[in-house]
Amino acid sequence: xxxxxxxxxxxxxxxxxxxxxxxxxxxxxxxxxxxxxxxxxxxxxxxxxxxxxxxxxxxxxxxxxxxxxxxxxxxxxxxxxxxxxxxxxxxxxxxxxxxxxxxxxxxxxxxxxxxxxxxxxxxxxxxxxxxxxxxxxxxxxxxxxx
Numbered sequence: 001x002x003x004x005x006x007x008x009x010x011x012x013x014x015x016x017x018x019x020x021x022x023x024x025x026x027x028x029x030x031x032x033x034x035x036x037x038x039x040x041x042x043x044x045x046x047x048x049x050x051x052x053x054x055x056x057x058x059x060x061x062x063x064x065x066x067x068x069x070x071x072x073x074x075x076x077x078x079x080x081x082x083x084x085x086x087x088x089x090x091x092x093x094x095x096x097x098x099x100x101x102x103x104x105x106x107x108x109x110x111x112x113x114x115x116x117x118x119x120x121x122x123x124x125x126x127x128x129x130x131x132x133x134x135x136x137x138x139x140x141x142x143x144x145x146x
Contacts, residue, residue, distance in 0.1 A: 001144040004135075011041050011140055015048030018130075018144075022110060023077060029109035030078070031124055033116040036132035041140050045132065046083050046112045053081065061114075063087055066098050079108035086118040095119040 005011045022030060034042045047059040054073040062068040062085045070081045082103055089095060103109060104124050116123055129145035 003142040003144075005041075005140045005142065008041070008044055011044050011142075012048030012051060014142060015045040016052030019049035019052050019110075028105045028107055028124065029082070029103065029111050030107075030128075031104070031111045031113060031126040032128045032130060033123070033126040034112055034114045034130050034132065035116060037134065040132040040134050042114045042132060043083075043085075045130070045142075046081075046114075049112065050081060053078075055081070059083075061085055067103075078110040080106070080110070082109050082111040084111060084113045086113065086115040089115075089118045092119040092122040095122045 003014050005014055034045065036042050043059070043061040050059050050070055053070075053076050055070050057070070059070075060068075062083050066085060066088070068083045070083070072078055072081055084099060086095065089098065103111065113123065113126070116126070116129075127146060131143040131145070133141045133143070135141055
């Protein structure tokens with residue numbers, strides 16, 4: 001499936017739609033792999049998911065801290081949304097020293113994982129893949145897999 005957005009607001013609305021359709025049906029966390037070039041809108045996408053879950057706090061990229069955890073308000077399918085950015089991870093095996101294993105095994109977590117290609121081979125199989133591409137006219141093309 002593909003979606004196209006023209007503005008940051010439309011990107012956040014698309015993320016809200018995706019998030020609201022998710023269900024915790026796995027025995028482990030629901031992993032969403034987010035790919036795209038720098039500035040494509042990966043963090044904006046996560047911000048849209050968080051807003052639709054009722055989180056009103058500031059949402060910024062975890063590039064320099066690697067991981068941010070948000071406790072979702074009561075009434076959500078998931079208890080926690082984990083936002084991980086692997087852009088600065090130099091070796092795939094570093095993932096397990098940075099992110100505790102229970103993050104990936106807790107089925108109450110939904111994980112939005114930016115830059116999954118940085119840790120190829122060390123990441124559990126994602127439930128969903130999302131690729132965000134900036135088009136020449138600056139619209140965003142969002143491609144959903146899995």
